[in-house]
Amino acid sequence: MVKSLKYKNIIFGSLLLLLTIPLMSLYVWLLFNSINEKPLYSLIPKNPGFRSWIQLFSRLPEASGMPTSIFPIIRNTIIIAGGVMLLDLFVCSLAGYSISRLKFKGKDLLLSFLLIMKAFPLLILLIATYFVLFYLRLLNTFLSVILARTAMELVMGTWIIKGFFDSIPREIEESARIDGASKFTLWRKIMIPLVKPGLVAVGVMAFIAGWSDFIFVYTFIFDQSKWTLSVFLYSLISSQESVDYNFLATVSIFYMIPTLLLYSFAQKGLTKGTLGGGIK
Amino acid sequence: MKRIIPYFFILPLLLLIFLFYIIPAISTVYISATDMGRSLKGNFVGIKNFTRIFSVEDPVIGRVLLNTLVYLSGALIITIIGGLILAIATTTLTNRWGSFFRIIWFLPRATPPVVWAFLWIWAFDPSRYGLLNMIFNQIGLQGRSWLTLYPMAIVILANGILGIPYTMTILSAALSNIPLEILEAAKIDGASGWKTAVKIKIPLVWWPLSFLIIWYTLSFLTSFQYILMITGGGPFYASTPLALYTYNKAFQNMELGYGSALALVLIALSVVIILAFRKLLGVKREA
Numbered sequence: 001m002v003k004s005l006k007y008k009n010i011i012f013g014s015l016l017l018l019l020t021i022p023l024m025s026l027y028v029w030l031l032f033n034s035i036n037e038k039p040l041y042s043l044i045p046k047n048p049g050f051r052s053w054i055q056l057f058s059r060l061p062e063a064s065g066m067p068t069s070i071f072p073i074i075r076n077t078i079i080i081a082g083g084v085m086l087l088d089l090f091v092c093s094l095a096g097y098s099i100s101r102l103k104f105k106g107k108d109l110l111l112s113f114l115l116i117m118k119a120f121p122l123l124i125l126l127i128a129t130y131f132v133l134f135y136l137r138l139l140n141t142f143l144s145v146i147l148a149r150t151a152m153e154l155v156m157g158t159w160i161i162k163g164f165f166d167s168i169p170r171e172i173e174e175s176a177r178i179d180g181a182s183k184f185t186l187w188r189k190i191m192i193p194l195v196k197p198g199l200v201a202v203g204v205m206a207f208i209a210g211w212s213d214f215i216f217v218y219t220f221i222f223d224q225s226k227w228t229l230s231v232f233l234y235s236l237i238s239s240q241e242s243v244d245y246n247f248l249a250t251v252s253i254f255y256m257i258p259t260l261l262l263y264s265f266a267q268k269g270l271t272k273g274t275l276g277g278g279i280k
Numbered sequence: 281m282k283r284i285i286p287y288f289f290i291l292p293l294l295l296l297i298f299l300f301y302i303i304p305a306i307s308t309v310y311i312s313a314t315d316m317g318r319s320l321k322g323n324f325v326g327i328k329n330f331t332r333i334f335s336v337e338d339p340v341i342g343r344v345l346l347n348t349l350v351y352l353s354g355a356l357i358i359t360i361i362g363g364l365i366l367a368i369a370t371t372t373l374t375n376r377w378g379s380f381f382r383i384i385w386f387l388p389r390a391t392p393p394v395v396w397a398f399l400w401i402w403a404f405d406p407s408r409y410g411l412l413n414m415i416f417n418q419i420g421l422q423g424r425s426w427l428t429l430y431p432m433a434i435v436i437l438a439n440g441i442l443g444i445p446y447t448m449t450i451l452s453a454a455l456s457n458i459p460l461e462i463l464e465a466a467k468i469d470g471a472s473g474w475k476t477a478v479k480i481k482i483p484l485v486w487w488p489l490s491f492l493i494i495w496y497t498l499s500f501l502t503s504f505q506y507i508l509m510i511t512g513g514g515p516f517y518a519s520t521p522l523a524l525y526t527y528n529k530a531f532q533n534m535e536l537g538y539g540s541a542l543a544l545v546l547i548a549l550s551v552v553i554i555l556a557f558r559k560l561l562g563v564k565r566e567a
Contacts, residue, residue, distance in 0.1 A: 008473060009377075012369040016381045019366065023441070026399045027387060029411055039409045042418065091292040098289035110290070117301055119495075119554065121502045123523070124546055127530045127539045128304035128311060134320050151300035154293060183285050212392035215505045219531060230394045234509060237398055245402070245409055252395045263390040 033249035040245075052250040063241050067224060067232065076142070077211060077228040083146035084210030085203050088153050092202055093195070095154075096161030097187055101173070114155050122152045126219065133220060144220045145213060153209050157202040164198030165191065204266035208259050229255045308547075312540035322537055329541035340517050340525075348501070348521040351436055355500045358440025360493060363447025368477055370448070371455045382448065389445040397509035400438040401427070431511040431519035439506050443499075447492050454485040494557045498550055522546055 025043075033040050037047040055061055060068055067073060099107065122129070129148060130139070138144040168191065176190050192199070214230040221231070233251050236243070312329055314322030332338050366385055370378035388396060403411040406425035413423030427434060458481065466476050482489070504524035507513060513520035513528060520528070523546060530539025 009373055012372050013377065016366070016369050016373070019362075020381060020384055023387070024384060026403060026411070030395075030399065030402075041408050041414050043414075091296060094289045094291075095293035098286050102286035102289060104286035104290065113297070117297070119498060120547070120550060121499060122300065123504070124502050124543055124550070125301070125304035125308060126527065127536055127543055128307035129300060130530075131307050131311060131316075131320060131536065132299065132303050147296070148300060151296045154296060158293065183289075187289070208390075212394075214393045214509070230392060233394045233398065237394075237401060237509075248398065248402075252398055255392055256390075256395055259392055260387075260390050263386075 030249050030252055033246055034253045036246060038246065052244070052246040055247060056250050056254060061244055061247055063236075063239060065224075066235065066239070067227065072225065073227055073229055073232050076226055077230075079142050080145050080149070080213065080217070080228060081207045081210035083142065084149045084153065084213075085207040087146060087150045088157050088206035089199060089203050091150065091154050092157035092161045093192060093199060094187075095158045096195075097165055097191060099158065100162045100165035101191075102183075114158065118155045122148070123215065126215070130219065139220055140222045140226070141220075142226065145216045146210070148216045148220070149210050149213050150206070153206050157206065160202050161195060161198050164195040168194050201266050204262050208262050208266075212259060308540045308543055311536055312544050314537045316536040316540075318534040320536070325537070329538050332538065333541060333545060340520075343517055344520055344522055344525045347432065347517070347519065348523075350432060351439075351507075351519075351521045352497065352500050354432075354436035355440040355443065356493070356496055358436065359443030359447055359496050359500075360489070362440065362444045363451055363492070364482070364489070366444060366448040367451035367455055368481060371452050372473075378452075382452065385448055386445045388442050393505055394509065396438070396442060397506050400434060400506075400510050404434055427511060428515050431515065435507045435510055435519050438510055439500060439503065442506070443496050447496075450488050450492060451485055454488045455481060458484050490557070494554065497553055497557070501550060501553070502546060522549075 029040065029043070032043075032045045034052060035048055035050065036045040037049040037051050040046075056070055060066065060070060098104065099111070133139050133144045133148075138147070172190065172194070173186060176186055181189070212230065213228070214234065217228050217231050218234065221227070227235075229251070233248070233255060236248055236251065311322065313324060313326060315325050315328075316322030333341055366381070370381050372378075373381070391399075402409075404426035405411075405413065406423065406427065408414060408417055408423055410423070410426070412426060416423050462480065462484075463476060466480050471479065502523050504521070504527050507519055507521070507524050508527065511519045513524050517525075522542065526539050526542040526546060529535050529542060
């Protein structure tokens with residue numbers, strides 16, 4: 001019995017290793033290239049150095065039509081990511097509460113509509129969205145990307161926060177209502193603090209979504225001064241001039257770090273939150 | 281007053297749904313009946329855009345539809361089979377090693393889309409700095425320009441693998457919920473590891489599995505951004521499925537009218553797929 005278990009572990013372990021090595025080598029290779037002076041043509045970095053990291057934070061490599069400093073690009077990316085996070089939290093915490101706790105006409109219709117929305121990716125409506133944004137005079141603004149991204153994220157966020165509200169015992173609310181609190185005070189002062197883990201998880205996911213967005217920025221934004229890291233990196237990749245692979249790798253790693261950190265953080269918060277809700 | 285309050289809470293959500301789902305959905309129908317171009321003003325042309333799709337007027341549409349089928353089935357097979365293999369393997373291993381591999385396989389999901397696309401462009405770069413060419417050179421083979429030789433295979437791989445983290449997570453959660461007694465009983469009856477996987481584990485996770493199949497069919501049908509970044513659809517439409525064709529028609533050629541007609545075809549296809557799956561899975565669940 002023990003022997004067969006060991007045997008099984010070896011087989012599945014080596015199968016996993018076989019599948020995982022190619023994936024890992026992509027990332028390791030990206031990392032090694034970012035800390036090497038010259039593009040790698042073997043798997044070992046032969047001239048290690050931080051040239052491209054220094055370039056990233058001082059003066060970007062010369063290339064025609066490319067920005068010269070990374071800082072405005074980082075700022076733009078943060079504006080969009082932060083905007084999506086705040087708007088998504090605002091919309092989802094209100095909607096999640098009302099779906100979980102309040103009665104209103106058309107609630108069932110709204111719930112089934114949310115499900116349908118989840119099944120149809122927003123990208124299918126991209127052309128018409130462009131058209132709508134044009135008439136709202138919102139093309140080429142950060143707001144266009146923030147609104148569109150939030151619209152894409154809000155179904156998930158509303159569902160998660162609704163779940164958190166569901167797990168709060170009704171007695172808490174009842175006692176506050178007897179004390180004469182209005183619905184808004186109740187929501188803001190009592191309910192919101194209780195679903196904090198849910199808000200953190202949804203907020204982090206929304207931030208990551210805004211941070212990583214490519215297609216909306218690429219389609220709705222025309223000015224280079226409003227570029228984000230994604231469009232900047234894409235322009236470097238697709239530029240006709242000779243490509244500095246070390247620098248590309250550095251931008252990629254730099255761009256990835258926040259999403260990796262936040263993902264591990266959100267993952268923990270989400271399991272903790274749902275577990276906490278279950279215990280109560 | 282009391283009756284109105286709930287609507288205040290739901291208002292921001294309704295506003296965004298209205299602006300980004302309902303109005304665009306109606307506008308898509310409207311734009312598809314016009315010859316709208318760069319100016320965003322169009323004349324009514326009736327069903328001309330649709331006759332253009334379904335006639336020989338658009339010479340590449342046949343190729344694009346075939347690409348869609350190849351891309352969709354290729355990426356779906358990688359996502360589902362890959363996720364299933366990883367889920368079975370990581371849940372069979374000891375807990376520590378299982379979660380180690382699951383964390384690594386979550387990386388693609390945590391990678392921004394542009395970086396993910398870049399990894400693939402670079403891996404198949406035609407120069408000696410491309411990962412695959414580097415390996416080829418080291419074992420004494422000639423490098424190739426992979427992206428022009430096998431564009432479709434590469435975009436299938438890049439999109440298919442990106443689906444694995446999610447499939448793996450859901451399926452391994454489902455697999456760990458299978459009662460141990462069932463697996464013990466199978467073992468006592470002398471079922472081999474392979475037989476347990478096919479005859480017991482897969483049927484028991486059939487529901488999440490079918491959900492993932494529908495989910496990724498719809499998602500691959502309508503996703504195009506990775507292909508846009510990796511090959512741009514080329515060389516000469518070789519890796520252009522319908523969703524990317526729609527995007528390129530609308531935003532590269534600025535033919536918004538024709539693009540919207542193509543988008544409606546995509547929506548119709550999605551509806552057909554949902555209905556077909558519902559029927560298929562409904563029958564399965566009764567059995």
